[in-house]
Amino acid sequence: MIPFVDLKAQFRAIEDDVRRRIDAVLEHQRFIMGPEVGELEAALAVRAGCQHVVGLSSGTDALLVALMAAEIGPGDAVFLPAFTFTATPEAVLMTGATPVFVDVDPRTFNITAATLESGIKQVLDAGELRPRVVMAVDLFGLPADYDALRRVTGAHGMLVLGDAAQSFGANANDTPVGALADITATSFFPAKPLGGYGDGGAMFTNDDDVAARARSIRAHGKGEGKYDIVRIGLNARLDTMQAAILLAKLEVFDEELRAREQLAKHYDARLADVVTVPYRPNGASSAWAQYTIQHDERDALAAALKERDVPSAVYYPMPMHMQTAYKAYGNGPGSLPVSERLCQRVMSIPMHPYMDGATADQVCDAVIASVAAL
Numbered sequence: 001m002i003p004f005v006d007l008k009a010q011f012r013a014i015e016d017d018v019r020r021r022i023d024a025v026l027e028h029q030r031f032i033m034g035p036e037v038g039e040l041e042a043a044l045a046v047r048a049g050c051q052h053v054v055g056l057s058s059g060t061d062a063l064l065v066a067l068m069a070a071e072i073g074p075g076d077a078v079f080l081p082a083f084t085f086t087a088t089p090e091a092v093l094m095t096g097a098t099p100v101f102v103d104v105d106p107r108t109f110n111i112t113a114a115t116l117e118s119g120i121k122q123v124l125d126a127g128e129l130r131p132r133v134v135m136a137v138d139l140f141g142l143p144a145d146y147d148a149l150r151r152v153t154g155a156h157g158m159l160v161l162g163d164a165a166q167s168f169g170a171n172a173n174d175t176p177v178g179a180l181a182d183i184t185a186t187s188f189f190p191a192k193p194l195g196g197y198g199d200g201g202a203m204f205t206n207d208d209d210v211a212a213r214a215r216s217i218r219a220h221g222k223g224e225g226k227y228d229i230v231r232i233g234l235n236a237r238l239d240t241m242q243a244a245i246l247l248a249k250l251e252v253f254d255e256e257l258r259a260r261e262q263l264a265k266h267y268d269a270r271l272a273d274v275v276t277v278p279y280r281p282n283g284a285s286s287a288w289a290q291y292t293i294q295h296d297e298r299d300a301l302a303a304a305l306k307e308r309d310v311p312s313a314v315y316y317p318m319p320m321h322m323q324t325a326y327k328a329y330g331n332g333p334g335s336l337p338v339s340e341r342l343c344q345r346v347m348s349i350p351m352h353p354y355m356d357g358a359t360a361d362q363v364c365d366a367v368i369a370s371v372a373a374l
């Protein structure tokens with residue numbers, strides 16, 4: 001089986017730097033909020049062109065801390081796409097706010113101004129909740145259309161929160177992810193484009209108050225001193241060891257993003273005639289967390305690829321408004337048809353920056369042969 005993501009190849013390429021960084025932490029022993037956390041936050045702030053970066057314990061916690069720092073809670077409607085990972089609605093419900101699932105664009109897989117507007121209209125007509133936040137998910141690494149979303153949220157004084165767990169490193173109209181939304185959350189889960197060797201995440205914002213609250217929340221709601229508790233918080237800090245590893249990975253991140261783009265182009269060129277390949281909207285780049293194709297006979301295609309030693313994965317097999325834990329907040333099957341149809345058709349094929357051309361061709365040959373044999 002060829003690897004779906006090859007973290008070992010990456011480790012071989014950056015091994016000396018990773019070991020040097022880990023050794024430095026072992027020497028200073030400041031495992032919680034050691035100097036690498038601040039160093040990483042500063043480096044990420046420069047990269048993202050934003051004022052504040054707060055290192056956190058996971059992407060999920062970054063979403064939760066962002067919502068808590070924005071003081072979202074009971075009575076608030078938070079709009080989010082049904083075609084996403086469970087962490088997005090989970091964070092909303094943890095705050096006591098109400099998730100409102102909306103549909104996505106069939107080409108970008110992301111929430112749109114039109115789907116958001118129809119969700120807001122429903123909530124206003126029902127008259128029970130305040131529209132407060134849109135959580136736009138940059139699915140598979142492609143930023144949502146934040147300019148278009150802002151034209152809708154502006155009229156309602158709503159906050160734009162980006163779930164950029166998959167898109168850190170991407171841009172839209174020359175603005176990096178991290179500076180596109182009012183608050184952005186990303187993940188350093190090992191398989192994400194910028195991944196650590198364990199859980200980790202970060203929140204980005206230009207809002208001084210939100211950043212200060214987030215720094216307090218990640219350390220149990222501390223105020224001026226450690227034992228001055230001014231709000232309900234969490235234990236949600238990024239640990240020093242992960243920050244050290246991420247600093248080593250940041251050195252090669254731009255090179256890796258270029259390699260991902262090159263592989264995506266290779267796939268586009270060879271596969272566009274046999275399957276639906278990812279759409280590339282004008283002005284945006286992708287971090288290519290996943291390269292996701294579509295086919296009506298998705299499951300048969302996945303089985304045929306496996307026979308040819310090519311792994312694939314389905315992100316995601318079920319939309320959030322149909323999940324057991326969330327269905328009470330949705331309107332059931334048929335209510336969000338694009339998300340439902342995508343869950344039947346999508347499959348992601350191997351994508352990582354260390355794949356050589358011969359392996360990329362092996363993947364393409366397998367897709368082409370498998371589709372022909374369906």
Ligand SMILES: *Cc1c(COP(=O)(O)O)cnc(C)c1O
Pocket residue numbers: 058059060061084085087088137163165166186187188189199200201
């Ligand atoms: C991975 C992911 C998260 C959660 O990140 P963790 O670091 O695993 O907690 C949230 N949203 C999306 C869209 C993701 O892909």
